[in-house]
Amino acid sequence: MPDKTDWEALMDGAFGRRSRPTAETSARRDAEQARRELEELMARQPAAPAALQKNAARLADAAADQAEQIRRLGGEMTENLRRDGLLPQEKPAPAAPDTAFAGLAEQLEQTVIGQPDFVRALVRAFRRPFVLGYAPGGARNTILIWGGEGTGRHFALQTLAGLLAEKGVLDSANLATMDLARYPGPGQEKLFLQDLYAALTAPGQILVFDHYEECHPGFLNLLAGLVQEGKAPLASRYVVQKGMLVDAGTALVPGAVGELTARDKYLVFFSHKGPDAMAERFGGPxxxxxxxVCATAPFTPESLRVLAAGQLNRTVRRAKERLGVTLIMTEEVRDLAAGMADVARGAEPIVAFCDRVYKAVGQYLLEREPQPGLTVALSVQEGQLLAAFGADEARPLLAEVDESAGALARVEAELDKIVGLEEVKTYVRGLADHVRVQRRRKAQGLPAGSLTMHMIFTGNPGTGKTTIARLISQYLKAVGALRGGQLVEVSRADLVGRYVGHTAPLTEQVIRSALGGVLFIDEAYSLYRGKEDSFGLEAIDTLVKGMEDHRDELVVVLAGYSREMAQFLTANSGLASRFAQTIEFPDYTAEELLKITELQAAGRGYVLDEGCKAPLLAYYARRQAENAAKAGNGRMARNTLEQAILNQSRRLVADPDAPLDRLLIGDFELEE
Structure with a gap:
């Protein structure tokens, strides 16, 4: 039996458990008592004067009004106590299990498309405690839901919770969720316990745990207790203050909380991995x-077309209801939408594509004044979505709202501005071509392969490695291969911890920050300082594992000198196989360095005098021939320009009539 609330305990102490009054019963009893007394008085004095009868009637009315006020105030107080958590919420009478679950899987399959086996397993998991029972106060059932991103795991659970709440099987459709990645180390213990208590006491009967793989092992042991025993003892004394679990230290306080219980919740764990990985993390028991265990399956081409058709039909209805236009389309539009799905995000890009279609049509209507009842015909030509508004000629539609097209053009323009590195540019553009071709294959129902995009950049400092890594992240986002496009640049100090047990969580945190983008590790060879460097080896092992776990949402680029990088790849047996592409960044020629100087000067609003070019060309040729690695390549050009700008400022003070934008040869310090 669940523990009594503080309010229930107080009422039991004052009135006894069986005679606890309520405002409504007290008010009713007072009104009935007043009515009986009035009837007895009138029976004893049948000839009472009219004035006495009038006073008696007035007394009865006043008693009834008072009883109604007491009932109303008591109801308000009860509602306030329930809202504050001091009284349990009234529960609707649940439907009989056989009635509630009959036909539920078929009903759920109407909205969760392409996952029939998963839907049946999920409904069975929620029905299990009604058939086999469970220990009161413990977990109703513990469920592992696993599968790829975008396969409908979270959507299916939320939809099922809503259906069960409608049928009265669950009190609420609310899902209390804990992201266990927020608790990677022992320093988050108090936060973890407070959040867990809040989730256990939240409305609803479903508690969801996400990303258990990234949680501190000590906290997982506590969750294991909830699953296996229905309760988990706490290592310290805690009290509940204003609904929060607060550490009481060593103080002896009344009402201390010594353990947490599952409180009749369904405990649901989400993961991309199956039960074997969970057993390895939590243990066999x-x-x-x-x-x-409920597993989603990768979508088949046919199920993706069904999903795409459903989303496009939703878009048609929205356009008709909100925009007043009629959308018609060919089957090729459906296939184009279906082809948007990918391994990393599942069917989510299909939803995003349909939303972009709706926004593009809306943008067209905002900028023009179309005739009422406009028909918009959608079609596909060479992989591009076209729209014909009324009698107008078909035109590309998504350019109205598609930011990725503009982003791609900007990245292409920036690539073109980079001096040299022609082979590197060709490789980057080749990645985009591969993504486009695989998307077209998906649209036609053909198998689509994935390309390992992890890379090694070798070359001397200043040859453009970091710049190219940043452009790759933006380029892959623009073509839809990465969702975030951020560049996270780190070195050994950001990955290797200072004490035992610190390195793995530190590296995992960096990997999480780079998901959806590019992780760029400069001077990566510094991670491996020999077989005795246990911290560095742990960082490498964690990196390799992260690359495997997130292979469809992370690109790792390692940078460093050629010889050192070759030795670095021997630090872990799986490291070299994950970097199929090594790109060599050559040193800049003197001509390229001069062009870099001119471009950087123009970007700052300066021009080089014609007399600067020959001396600069000779200077760069000499420095590169002496020692290109130490000269700095592109950094040398930047530093040379910045020094010339400072020298020009001094010159302009003495000669205020001189042009402000022109750099002369005397402004450059070209030592012999």
């Missing part, structure tokens, strides 16, 4: 206590 935990895996044995799992009630159900």
């Amino acid at each position: 935990f895996a044995a206590a799992l009630g159900d």
